[in-house]
Amino acid sequence: MRYAMAVDTKKCVGCSDCVVACQTENNVPIGYCRDWIVEVTDGTYPQLEMEIRSERCNHCDNSPCVRCCPTGASHYSDGGIVLVTKDMCIGCGACIASCPYDARYPHPDGYVDKCTFCIHRVQKGQNPACVEVCPTKCLYFGDLDDPNSDVSNVLKKRKFKTLIPEAGTKPQLYFLI
Amino acid sequence: MGQSRREFLKIAGLGFGGIAVTAPLINWANGAINTDRLPAEDFISRTPTYCEICFWKCAGWVYKNEKNDIWKIIGNDDDQHCNGRLCPRGTGGVGMYYDEDRLKTPLIRKTINGKQQFVEASWDEALTVVAENLAKIRAEHGPECVALFTHGSGGKFFGDLLNAYGSNSITAPSFAQCRGPREVAFMSTFGDVIASPERTDIRDTKCLVLIGSHIGENMHNGQVQEMSDAIDKGATIITVDPRFSTAASKSKYWLPIKPATDIALLLAWTHEIIYNDWYDKKYVEKYCYGFDELKEHVKTFTPEWAYGITTIKPHIIRETAKEMANASPAVIVHPGRHVTWYGDDTQRLRAVAILNALLGSWGRRGGFYNPDRASLPSYPHPEFPKPSKTWRDAHPGLYNLALEVVANDICDSTIPSPDRACNFKGWIVNGTNLIFTLPDQRKTLQAIQNLEFMVVIDTMPMEITGYADVILPECTYLERYDYCRTDQNRQPSIALRMPATPPKYDSKPSWWMVKELSKKMGLEQYFQWNNIEELLDWQLKQVGSSLEEMQRIGVKNLPRTDDYLYSGDGEDIEFNTNTGKIELFATDLQNEGFDPMPVYTPHPEPQAGFYRLNYGRNPAHTFSRTANNPNLTDLLDENTLWVNPIVAKEWGLKPGQPVWLENQDGIISTFAIKVRITERIRHDSVYMVHGFGHTEKQLTRSYGKGISDTEMITNVMTDPIMGGTGMRGNFVTFKLENPHLTKKEVAS
Numbered sequence: 070m071r072y073a074m075a076v077d078t079k080k081c082v083g084c085s086d087c088v089v090a091c092q093t094e095n096n097v098p099i100g101y102c103r104d105w106i107v108e109v110t111d112g113t114y115p116q117l118e119m120e121i122r123s124e125r126c127n128h129c130d131n132s133p134c135v136r137c138c139p140t141g142a143s144h145y146s147d148g149g150i151v152l153v154t155k156d157m158c159i160g161c162g163a164c165i166a167s168c169p170y171d172a173r174y175p176h177p178d179g180y181v182d183k184c185t186f187c188i189h190r191v192q193k194g195q196n197p198a199c200v201e202v203c204p205t206k207c208l209y210f211g212d213l214d215d216p217n218s219d220v221s222n223v224l225k226k227r228k229f230k231t232l233i234p235e236a237g238t239k240p241q242l243y244f245l246i
Numbered sequence: 247m248g249q250s251r252r253e254f255l256k257i258a259g260l261g262f263g264g265i266a267v268t269a270p271l272i273n274w275a276n277g278a279i280n281t282d283r284l285p286a287e288d289f290i291s292r293t294p295t296y297c298e299i300c301f302w303k304c305a306g307w308v309y310k311n312e313k314n315d316i317w318k319i320i321g322n323d324d325d326q327h328c329n330g331r332l333c334p335r336g337t338g339g340v341g342m343y344y345d346e347d348r349l350k351t352p353l354i355r356k357t358i359n360g361k362q363q364f365v366e367a368s369w370d371e372a373l374t375v376v377a378e379n380l381a382k383i384r385a386e387h388g389p390e391c392v393a394l395f396t397h398g399s400g401g402k403f404f405g406d407l408l409n410a411y412g413s414n415s416i417t418a419p420s421f422a423q424c425r426g427p428r429e430v431a432f433m434s435t436f437g438d439v440i441a442s443p444e445r446t447d448i449r450d451t452k453c454l455v456l457i458g459s460h461i462g463e464n465m466h467n468g469q470v471q472e473m474s475d476a477i478d479k480g481a482t483i484i485t486v487d488p489r490f491s492t493a494a495s496k497s498k499y500w501l502p503i504k505p506a507t508d509i510a511l512l513l514a515w516t517h518e519i520i521y522n523d524w525y526d527k528k529y530v531e532k533y534c535y536g537f538d539e540l541k542e543h544v545k546t547f548t549p550e551w552a553y554g555i556t557t558i559k560p561h562i563i564r565e566t567a568k569e570m571a572n573a574s575p576a577v578i579v580h581p582g583r584h585v586t587w588y589g590d591d592t593q594r595l596r597a598v599a600i601l602n603a604l605l606g607s608w609g610r611r612g613g614f615y616n617p618d619r620a621s622l623p624s625y626p627h628p629e630f631p632k633p634s635k636t637w638r639d640a641h642p643g644l645y646n647l648a649l650e651v652v653a654n655d656i657c658d659s660t661i662p663s664p665d666r667a668c669n670f671k672g673w674i675v676n677g678t679n680l681i682f683t684l685p686d687q688r689k690t691l692q693a694i695q696n697l698e699f700m701v702v703i704d705t706m707p708m709e710i711t712g713y714a715d716v717i718l719p720e721c722t723y724l725e726r727y728d729y730c731r732t733d734q735n736r737q738p739s740i741a742l743r744m745p746a747t748p749p750k751y752d753s754k755p756s757w758w759m760v761k762e763l764s765k766k767m768g769l770e771q772y773f774q775w776n777n778i779e780e781l782l783d784w785q786l787k788q789v790g791s792s793l794e795e796m797q798r799i800g801v802k803n804l805p806r807t808d809d810y811l812y813s814g815d816g817e818d819i820e821f822n823t824n825t826g827k828i829e830l831f832a833t834d835l836q837n838e839g840f841d842p843m844p845v846y847t848p849h850p851e852p853q854a855g856f857y858r859l860n861y862g863r864n865p866a867h868t869f870s871r872t873a874n875n876p877n878l879t880d881l882l883d884e885n886t887l888w889v890n891p892i893v894a895k896e897w898g899l900k901p902g903q904p905v906w907l908e909n910q911d912g913i914i915s916t917f918a919i920k921v922r923i924t925e926r927i928r929h930d931s932v933y934m935v936h937g938f939g940h941t942e943k944q945l946t947r948s949y950g951k952g953i954s955d956t957e958m959i960t961n962v963m964t965d966p967i968m969g970g971t972g973m974r975g976n977f978v979t980f981k982l983e984n985p986h987l988t989k990k991e992v993a994s
Binding site: 079080082083084085086088089090092093094099100102110112113114115117118119121201202203204205206207 | 317318319320321328330331332333334337338340462463465467470471473474475477478490492494495496500502865866876877878880881890891924925926927928929
């Protein structure tokens with residue numbers, strides 16, 4: 070089992086619904102977020118292009134954050150989901166520094182927090198909150214080992230890229246282009 | 247100099263002592279549904295609602311957490327408006343409930359020791375003041391001199407109250423400050439309106455043409471969803487916008503038009519489609535009136551002619567016209583929503599309607615479907631008194647084609663003038679912050695100064711509340727019942743809103759305020775229901791449902807009353823126009839003395855050093871309504887000023903630098919706005935998101951954040967056909983130093 074997510078940059082309008090839905094679902098305190106929007110504009114007026122991406126933890130196969138965690142709080146869970154065990158986290162911030170995607174933040178309660186792919190929902194057969202809410206349906210989630218999952222299907226049909234592949238982290242967040 | 251009668255009062259100085267209402271939960275939640283479909287640890291209960299953050303009114307479920315307080319709001323899967331997916335504002339609707347800056351208790355304006363101030367009052371006291379003042383206006387001027395401005399669901403109850411009282415001047419800025427021109431234009435052409443949610447069949451379209459409409463930044467949920475579906479299916483999107491909008495970035499064609507020249511482009515497209523024989527001949531022959539006149543009218547409006555006006559190259563105009571024709575009839579030249587731009591807006595939207603008629607898209611799959619809606623009968627009441635005069639009597643002969651009451655006309659008619667037969671003396675304002683809604687704030691404030699009485703019903707201390715005589719704190723939509731939603735869609739539907747939790751503080755629902763007011767005003771016979779549950783249950787039972795059923799399901803989709811989602815090919819149709827046909831040549835416009843076919847008129851351009859002020863939406867916000875919502879300010883807490891890099895270089899502007907703005911009338915912005923240097927905006931324009939720059943200090947998260955575009959809009963170009971306020975003819979220049987500092991402050 071290998072959970073992954075695909076983000077269709079052709080459909081994403083950058084509305085931030087994924088951000089709010091994550092915040093309310095996971096009680097992320099106001100002022101913090103586990104996912105976010107990036108807009109990249111290229112060119113000069115009027116020859117312009119723009120890519121919009123909903124970003125979050127890449128749940129890398131080769132996660133620097135897991136490797137560098139001194140207490141073992143950062144770990145791989147079911148299907149490669151990268152999690153932080155709150156009680157074991159000492160808030161040292163090594164993982165924050167090691168993540169090339171800036172996907173982690175220090176929670177005001179003293180531990181490091183990040184996207185969990187809504188594992189509490191996934192374990193019940195539901196999609197992550199961001200996937201479920203997205204008005205453009207630009208987020209696809211599922212098991213890459215299942216050829217019929219939403220994410221497998223869309224990656225078969227479409228061109229995609231990952232972010233900063235040269236970091237060698239083997240990210241599992243795919244961007245459809 | 248005497249004190250102004252209605253001094254703006256800051257509620258902040260008061261120190262609220264509102265009482266938190268904590269009703270016993272077990273009684274309260276009796277409508278709540280304990281479902282075991284989802285695991286019990288997820289929520290204690292979920293209650294149905296429809297969203298109040300914008301007019302789309304998506305239906306959803308409010309979930310509570312283990313503390314029995316509101317946790318999250320999730321779309322209702324059965325709802326056609328949202329298909330189970332709320333937008334960021336709907337998802338962030340919880341913030342409206344948790345906002346600690348909410349209005350907490352009734353307030354009455356009193357003069358104590360010569361100083362006006364708001365004094366906390368009991369509901370009985372506040373409602374008595376309202377009833378007494380309305381009685382006084384009725385006795386001295388007649389009930390017709392009271393108007394209701396409303397842009398909230400609770401306003402419907404106040405509408406009932408006003409009708410019972412004897413006035414039908416019920417207005418919403420959503421007509422003359424927003425979608426009015428398109429409704430009038432489509433009525434003139436097709437004998438029917440677009441209405442809301444729009445009847446655009448985007449999910450099945452092959453070609454979507456957006457004229458300044460920024461779907462995706464305006465988060466009109468169903469349309470955003472369907473545009474995404476259309477992208478999936480490979481539809482062609484053509485976006486006409488001087489700004490590289492999100493929609494433009496998703497488009498096959500982006501036409502970066504020179505602002506205020508859209509009619510020229512539309513006429514050139516019409517020319518191409520007619521003179522290349524690309525129009526739907528069978529459709530036009532069978533259904534349309536005035537084709538020959540139109541053909542003659544657009545004869546000289548070639549793409550080459552339009553190029554000189556719009557800056558859009560002729561071959562692009564031809565190619566895009568061909569794209570539309572290829573997709574016909576599954577093509578939508580979208581009518582937009584906020585379309586009050588330049589004062590000739592009805593004519594621009596007429597040009598849009600004409601194009602759709604030529605392409606045969608009206609009533610066709612992938613074009614405009616025929617909507618249907620549920621209708622719930624009114625609870626039985628004696629006939630409302632017939633007002634002896636209406637808002638139209640204030641300006642006889644003006645805006646005869648307006649389909650709804652013109653909000654700015656009510657405002658104008660409140661300022662005494664010898665040529666007016668009627669002046670308004672009292673305003674009831676529900677859920678609309680008129681200071682940010684009506685352009686030319688000077689006029690709005692002048693009108694307010696001439697009122698004898700104003701009561702404002704709102705959940706937040708918006709700017710308009712500072713001018714009220716009485717403020718009534720409404721509880722949020724998550725804490726109340728309202729009338730059911732019955733808006734149109736492909737299939738008729740009913741959606742219920744019920745309280746998920748008791749009202750916070752000493753706030754109340756509008757239905758309760760109106761019921762209590764009716765007792766104090768001697769109008770009880772019009773409100774014979776004892777409570778809202780009784781009223782809703784009676785209404786729902788008339789259509790074979792019940793309150794109990796709706797509490798369980800939230801949304802009920804009903805079968806269509808006809809089998810007519812799309813019109814049949816070549817079937818006989820009588821249109822609701824003077825000729826019974828689709829009027830390419832509009833006889834009602836001709837009868838009123840207006841151009842029966844749209845004409846391009848040049849509009850003023852900015853002087854050197856000035857830039858056209860354009861404004862729009864951000865997906866995280868609705869109007870100025872959400873600017874203080876903690877969840878949504880977390881996404882965007884201030885607007886920025888989009889400036890082209892060339893302009894930035896000329897002025898030496900740096901990213902994030904705060905600037906003040908001065909407009910063509912010498913109006914200087916109260917606050918500064920941060921510069922955003924971007925290629926996405928033309929060199930002759932600047933752009934900002936509407937709804938920021940709040941001046942009410944009690945809005946602690948939004949006070950002083952960014953600039954209010956409304957403050958800068960003092961040149962209002964009124965549409966002579968329907969009274970709409972054209973707001974895009976304002977030009978601003980930068981002030982790099984704080985213009986509000988005194989010389990001494992600058993020196994130090």
